[in-house]
Amino acid sequence: MTNLTNLTMAEARDKLAKGEFTAVELTAAHIKAVEAKRGLNAFITETPDLALAEAKESDLRRQAGKAGSMDGLPIGIKDLFCTKGVQTTAASHILEGFKPQYESTVSGKLKSAGAISLGKLNLDEFAMGSSNQTSYFGAVENPWKKKSDPKAKLVPGGSSGGSAAAVAARMVMAATGTDTGGSIRQPAAFCGITGIKPTYGRCSRWGVVAFASSLDQAGPMARTVRDCAIMLGSMAGFDPKDSTSVDMAVPDFEKSLTGDIRGLKVGIPKEYRPDGLSDEVAKVWDRGIEWLKAAGATPVEISLPHTKYALATYYIIAPAECSSNLARYDGLRFGLRVPGKTLDDMYRKTRAEGFGAEVRRRILIGTYVLSAGYYDAYYAKAQKVRRLIAEDFRKAFESVDVILTPTAPSAAFGQGEGTDDPVTMWLNDVFTIPTSMAGLPGLSLPAGLSSDGLPLGLQLIGRPFDEETVFKVAGVMEAAADFTAKPEGV
Amino acid sequence: MAYILQGETGDWEIVIGLEVHAQVISNSKLFSGAATAFGAEPNTQVSFVDAGFPGMLPVINEICVEQAVRTGLGLKAKINLTSVFARKNYFYADLPQGYQISQFDLPIVGEGELILDLADGSTRTVGIERLHLEQDAGKSIHDMHPSKSFIDLNRSGVALMEIVSKPDLRSPEEAGLYLTKLRSILRYLGTCDGNMQEGSMRCDANVSVRPVGSTELRTRCEIKNVNSIRYVQQAIEFEARRHIDVYESGGTIAQETRLFDSVKTETRSMRSKEQAHDYRYFPDPDLLPLVIAQDFVDGIKSGLPELPDAKKTRFMAEYGLNAYDAGVLVAERISADFFETVAKGRDAKIACNWVMGDFFASLNATGKTMEDPPVTAADLGALIDLIKDGTLSGRLAKDVFALMVETGKAPAVIVEEKGMKQVTDTGAIEAAVDAAIAANPDKVAQVKEGKTALLGWFTGQVMKATQGKANPAMVNEMLSKKIVG
Numbered sequence: 001m002t003n004l005t006n007l008t009m010a011e012a013r014d015k016l017a018k019g020e021f022t023a024v025e026l027t028a029a030h031i032k033a034v035e036a037k038r039g040l041n042a043f044i045t046e047t048p049d050l051a052l053a054e055a056k057e058s059d060l061r062r063q064a065g066k067a068g069s070m071d072g073l074p075i076g077i078k079d080l081f082c083t084k085g086v087q088t089t090a091a092s093h094i095l096e097g098f099k100p101q102y103e104s105t106v107s108g109k110l111k112s113a114g115a116i117s118l119g120k121l122n123l124d125e126f127a128m129g130s131s132n133q134t135s136y137f138g139a140v141e142n143p144w145k146k147k148s149d150p151k152a153k154l155v156p157g158g159s160s161g162g163s164a165a166a167v168a169a170r171m172v173m174a175a176t177g178t179d180t181g182g183s184i185r186q187p188a189a190f191c192g193i194t195g196i197k198p199t200y201g202r203c204s205r206w207g208v209v210a211f212a213s214s215l216d217q218a219g220p221m222a223r224t225v226r227d228c229a230i231m232l233g234s235m236a237g238f239d240p241k242d243s244t245s246v247d248m249a250v251p252d253f254e255k256s257l258t259g260d261i262r263g264l265k266v267g268i269p270k271e272y273r274p275d276g277l278s279d280e281v282a283k284v285w286d287r288g289i290e291w292l293k294a295a296g297a298t299p300v301e302i303s304l305p306h307t308k309y310a311l312a313t314y315y316i317i318a319p320a321e322c323s324s325n326l327a328r329y330d331g332l333r334f335g336l337r338v339p340g341k342t343l344d345d346m347y348r349k350t351r352a353e354g355f356g357a358e359v360r361r362r363i364l365i366g367t368y369v370l371s372a373g374y375y376d377a378y379y380a381k382a383q384k385v386r387r388l389i390a391e392d393f394r395k396a397f398e399s400v401d402v403i404l405t406p407t408a409p410s411a412a413f414g415q416g417e418g419t420d421d422p423v424t425m426w427l428n429d430v431f432t433i434p435t436s437m438a439g440l441p442g443l444s445l446p447a448g449l450s451s452d453g454l455p456l457g458l459q460l461i462g463r464p465f466d467e468e469t470v471f472k473v474a475g476v477m478e479a480a481a482d483f484t485a486k487p488e489g490v
Numbered sequence: 491m492a493y494i495l496q497g498e499t500g501d502w503e504i505v506i507g508l509e510v511h512a513q514v515i516s517n518s519k520l521f522s523g524a525a526t527a528f529g530a531e532p533n534t535q536v537s538f539v540d541a542g543f544p545g546m547l548p549v550i551n552e553i554c555v556e557q558a559v560r561t562g563l564g565l566k567a568k569i570n571l572t573s574v575f576a577r578k579n580y581f582y583a584d585l586p587q588g589y590q591i592s593q594f595d596l597p598i599v600g601e602g603e604l605i606l607d608l609a610d611g612s613t614r615t616v617g618i619e620r621l622h623l624e625q626d627a628g629k630s631i632h633d634m635h636p637s638k639s640f641i642d643l644n645r646s647g648v649a650l651m652e653i654v655s656k657p658d659l660r661s662p663e664e665a666g667l668y669l670t671k672l673r674s675i676l677r678y679l680g681t682c683d684g685n686m687q688e689g690s691m692r693c694d695a696n697v698s699v700r701p702v703g704s705t706e707l708r709t710r711c712e713i714k715n716v717n718s719i720r721y722v723q724q725a726i727e728f729e730a731r732r733h734i735d736v737y738e739s740g741g742t743i744a745q746e747t748r749l750f751d752s753v754k755t756e757t758r759s760m761r762s763k764e765q766a767h768d769y770r771y772f773p774d775p776d777l778l779p780l781v782i783a784q785d786f787v788d789g790i791k792s793g794l795p796e797l798p799d800a801k802k803t804r805f806m807a808e809y810g811l812n813a814y815d816a817g818v819l820v821a822e823r824i825s826a827d828f829f830e831t832v833a834k835g836r837d838a839k840i841a842c843n844w845v846m847g848d849f850f851a852s853l854n855a856t857g858k859t860m861e862d863p864p865v866t867a868a869d870l871g872a873l874i875d876l877i878k879d880g881t882l883s884g885r886l887a888k889d890v891f892a893l894m895v896e897t898g899k900a901p902a903v904i905v906e907e908k909g910m911k912q913v914t915d916t917g918a919i920e921a922a923v924d925a926a927i928a929a930n931p932d933k934v935a936q937v938k939e940g941k942t943a944l945l946g947w948f949t950g951q952v953m954k955a956t957q958g959k960a961n962p963a964m965v966n967e968m969l970s971k972k973i974v975g
Contacts, residue, residue: 082545095544102538104545207545213775242547243777321775324577327588328542332641343583343639370579370770379772 004029005170006490009073009227012173016062016072023062023072027055027116030074033171034118037489040141042156042166044079045087046119054116061114070234071114076166076175079120080127081107081218082207090209091125091135094354095335104207105239106176106218113234118172122162125356126326127183127211130428132161133419134358142191142412143169143487147453150488154412154454157187157428163221164191170490174222174231178208180215181314182408182432185444188221189407189457192446192485194474195221196228197432199465200439201246203232204239210325212318213244215436225445225474229253232467248465256468257475262296264473267400271307272431281406284448284456288404291480292473300400304392309385310434315426316369316382317437322359323366329354361422390438397463402473405431407444407457431459441467443474446483455485493661494702497734501702504730505710506659506695507619508668508722512651512682513626513690514557520625520649521548521591528688532631532642540647542586547776550575554649555782557681558598558623560790561651564679564797565618567602569787573622575777579770584628584641592652594771597622598780604655604675605799606667611813616668617656626650651682657696657707662723669693669719670821674798678823686717693722697729699737708733709743713757716750725750729757801826809838815846824860831867836874844870848888852895864895873901881905883912883962885953913959919952922960923968926951937973945969 004026007015012026031048051074058072082088082100089095103111111117124134132140132155140161142154156165160177164187167175177184179197188195196219203218210216220231233254238247268289273282289299331337331350338353340346355363369378396403408428418424435442441464444457458477462470495502519526522539539546562569576594599621606614628646632639653672659665673684673691684691698710713729716722728750733743747766748757773779796804798820805816805826819842820826828849833841849863849870856864873891876882882890882905893904905911913919926948927934937944945966952965 088544090544098544100544102543102545205545206547209544210776241549243549244775320772324579324589324770324772327579327581328544328586330581330583330588332583333541333586334543344581347581367770370772372768372770375770375772 005033007173008224009070009173009222009230010224012073013070013230017067023055023058023116024052026072027051027074027118030118030172033169034166037143037169037171040143040165040169041138042122042140042162042169042171043076043119044089044091044122044135044137044162047086047117048119050086051116051118058114058116068112068114070110070230072116073114073173074116074118075110075231076119076121076163076172077107077117078123078160078163078176078178080123080178080209081176082209083107083117083120086120088120088209089137090127091123091137092329092354092356092359093136093336094329094350095209096136098335100207102207105204105241106208106235108207109237110176110231110234115234121160121166121175124159124161124183125359126209126322127159127178127180127216128322128358128362129158130182130186130425131155131413131415131418132158132187133415134158134356136356139415140165141415143490144192144412144454145488153415155190155415157190157408157412159183160187160195160221164188164193164195167191167193167221167223168487168490174220174227176218176235177221178211178216178218179432179436179442180212180217180318181436182429184219184221185432185442185457185459186408186428188444189446189455190412192455192483192487193221193223194225194228194443194445194478195219196232196441196443196467196470197436198232198236198467199246199441201244202236202441202465202467204237204242204245206239206241212321213325214321215318225443225471225478226254226257228443229257229471246465251468253467253471256471258472259476259479261292261473261476264297264402264469265400266292266297266299266473267302267396267403268299269302269304269307269396269403269405271304272405277406278410280411280450281409281456284458285404285406288447288458288477291477292404295476295480297473299404302396302400302403304389304396304434306385306388306392307434310389310437311426311430313382313385313389314429314433314437315365316378317386319362319366320370320379321366323363323370326355326359326363358422386437389434393434393438393440393461401463402469403461405459405461407431407459411450411452411454411456435459435461440464441470443470445474445478445481447477447481448483449485455483492702493663495699495730495734497738499738502699502730502734503660503702504662504726505657505698505700505707506665506726507657507710508655508659508665509694509696510653510669510672511692511694512561512653512676512684514554514623514649514651515681515683516551516553516557516649518551518553519647520551520554520623522647524647526648528690530644532640532644534644536643536646540586540643542588548591548774550777550780551649554623555598555780556790557649558621558651559782559787560679560794561653561676561681562599562602562621563787563791563794564675564681565599565602565604565621565653567618567621568600569782570596570598570600571782571784571787572596573598573780575623575774575780576771577774580767582627582630583639584630584643584646586628586643586646590625590627591774591777592624593622596779604668604671606664606671607802607813607817608667611817614664616658616664619654619656621651621653624650624652662726665695665726666719666723669722671798674821678795678797686719689717692717695722695726695729697726697733698743699730699733709745711743711745711757712747713750714747714760721750721752724752724755725757728755732757795823809833809842811838811842815842818846822860828860828863828867832871832874834871836871836878840874840877841871844874848891852891856895864898865891869894869900876901876905880914880961881911883958885958885962886910886912889958911959912961913956914961914964916964919956919960919964919968922952922955923965923972925955927972934973942974945973948973
């Protein structure tokens with residue numbers, strides 16, 4: 001049965017439909033994989049019993065001819081999505097033991113489509129991090145290994161590191177991620193899988209633990225472009241409970257995978273080739289451009305002049321919003337409470353113990369930039385720059401249909417590296433953050449291996465709500481890349 | 491008349507601005523579907539949004555927006571078609587989100603005005619600075635447990651309108667008139683019930699003083715959450731006196747927030763400027779800017795009721811009432827409607843006298859309210875009709891009215907049952923007049939000698955003899971003819 005875990009979702013969907021195996025068999029095979037790969041620490045909470053019960057129901061639905069678009073497909077849910085009756089932690093001590101009485105819109109939609117959750121996936125605490133080392137429940141290990149040092153434990157990227165590792169290690173067929181500044185795309189690149197952050201407003205944020213509300217966006221992580229298209233179709237859609245979700249029809253994303261990109265113009269931003277960009281990353285990018293040319297698309301050099309300000313701007317806006325969003329974790333109504341002599345004392349003790357160092361750092365930065373006397377110099381200015389970044393993209397999309405860039409400046413690095421300097425860690429998201437600031441769809445797909453045998457990703461950026469073009473181009477690149485490498489032990 | 495406070499060094503005037511928090515009348519909260527009814531069991535009207543649970547998001551309640559716009563129009567204010575909700579961040583146990591969603595830079599309503607009706611019948615216009623929508627917080631209850639506080643989140647998330655006046659008020663009396671008038675307008679509009687006891691209308695007063703003749707604005711102190719008009723006036727009076735004492739003894743006033751102690755009738759420092767919260771306002775990223783269409787505003791505008799000022803003007807023009815009477819009648823929509831029902835097709839001044847006189851007195855005497863009046867407008871109108879057609883004299887009518895209050899019966903029924911009909915039969919009246927003349931020859935002589943004032947005494951005798959039922963005009967006429975000739 002182990003071969004069941006190597007199927008793509010599209011394949012498994014068709015085989016389930018043909019009756020080649022049941023949802024229970026498919027689920028059981030993945031539960032076994034979860035147990036076998038427990039050492040990666042990809043899950044915070046496993047729910048095998050719930051999953052098998054759901055798989056049984058899925059098989060009954062199929063027999064009754066009522067199977068949904070993802071019926072019987074085992075997936076994982078990033079532990080940032082509230083799940084009814086199942087512990088939801090955001091990888092933070094402060095929420096340990098919290099069992100929501102409600103289901104997030106996105107995880108609820110996946111359930112309605114018949115997808116089967118195997119449990120809650122590890123992440124950086126409150127989705128703040130790029131290496132999944134800030135989780136209170138321990139770091140996640142990347143299933144890939146360096147050829148030069150196969151014993152070294154590598155990070156899976158972050159914040160959706162548990163999601164990326166679980167998909168790459170064939171523990172789940174796909175997983176939900178969330179992306180605030182690159183949290184789907186960078187771990188997808190590090191783990192050799194595909195992930196898309198859709199346009200801001202495409203998926204409901206209702207029931208997703210908030211980090212930075214104006215940037216947070218849920219998206220799928222899977223092993224193929226087609227699987228991402230299938231899953232996004234089940235996640236997306238207007239939700240009246242989220243005022244920032246957009247009331248637009250959800251297209252059949254799978255249909256956009258025509259393989260025909262002739263005549264499309266692909267923007268290649270010169271600002272994404274800074275001095276000191278690793279040769280390997282530059283080479284993969286150049287190869288990607290060649291694939292697109294070969295398929296009949298035209299590369300066009302473009303300029304996104306405010307790119308260099310994006311990272312600094314992000315590290316004002318995201319912490320500002322997080323400092324306010326995380327104020328509700330005060331020990332009063334749910335999660336951790338450390339008793340104190342006074343209300344303020346209880347707040348201090350609870351939050352000091354409940355939040356990890358990176359979360360505390362961002363709350364402090366955010367509180368500072370919003371303070372009287374600093375607001376204009378930091379937050380107000382950052383908002384202006386953010387508009388300029390969005391304007392760069394808007395202008396670029398007047399002459400191109402999609403933009404191609406590297407996803408991350410490097411391949412996965414070792415656990416423990418870069419943790420002593422937060423700014424170095426933040427640089428991981430330098431290529432993904434501008435897209436987030438502009439609210440645009442961004443997809444990362446594996447495009448090759450580094451000389452040390454690690455996956456490298458390329459990012460495709462689309463116009464607002466034009467995920468279809470992104471998928472279409474990604475499908476062509478995926479075919480050209482023919483990325484068949486697998487991590488160790490799969 | 492300017493209100494002047496005399497100090498040792500000279501005369502001072504008070505500069506007052508009021509911030510009123512008015513709870514919006516709506517079935518559900520500003521950003522959640524939870525109910526808003528007053529007096530429910532603690533924590534029974536709370537959604538996950540109101541309790542600040544992870545992943546919960548606010549969604550604006552259109553009714554609350556409509557109410558804010560309606561109020562803005564009622565205050566003749568500029569309606570901002572684009573406004574922005576901002577977060578006001580601070581930690582407190584009854585603020586579950588850790589921030590209050592309010593409006594800061596761009597409120598939904600801009601500058602407007604409110605007209606004060608002064609006691610002498612004149613008016614004065616006070617500027618409105620802004621009106622914005624915001625969430626209420628929950629309630630902390632500190633007296634239920636020796637070491638713990640209890641929290642009731644029923645109010646958490648309820649919509650409030652913060653209505654800020656310009657510093658245009660100059661006396662405690664004006665502050666009282668402002669609040670009375672604002673409450674009247676809010677009630678006319680149906681946007682706030684104005685009930686200060688239940689906390690659905692609360693007031694913060696910003697107070698400073700300056701020497702008469704000066705135009706400077708000196709440091710102000712904010713007195714928080716005063717819950718009756720009388721207390722607002724007392725707090726202003728105390729605070730102004732305190733400022734004058736400080737200035738006259740060479741001190742300076744520090745900007746601070748103060749509390750009013752209604753038992754001791756004094757204000758006390760709550761927190762200084764240095765201790766003031768840094769609220770770190772920023773636009774709420776969970777909510778897009780609130781954009782409303784001019785059509786939406788126009789639709790609300792066309793449905794606005796006639797407001798107190800317009801009604802007062804009309805009552806003066808249409809019914810010939812004086813400013814004072816008109817002002818009293820229009821203060822509440824229900825009393826204005828009552829008056830108009832009584833006055834319809836009748837002499838408006840007589841109607842006004844009855845409503846302002848016997849009817850209002852009967853409200854006080856019985857403790858009843860306009861919602862459940864002791865006498866209906868229709869019955870009071872019918873009573874006036876009985877005077878007009880001569881069935882009742884004015885004096886009889888007062889007796890009938892007293893019986894109407896007592897029994898709730900219609901005036902015609904009472905007249906019939908008690909036989910209180912006015913006597914207009916010439917023969918019956920003549921007999922009583924003749925009897926009175928025959929019994930008092932000495933007084934008849936005095937009248938003939940010129941003491942005509944005694945005629946009134948004769949009228950009294952005749953009325954007494956007829957148990958008040960004789961038509962007084964006929965009695966007077968007959969007496970005059972028979973004695974004076």
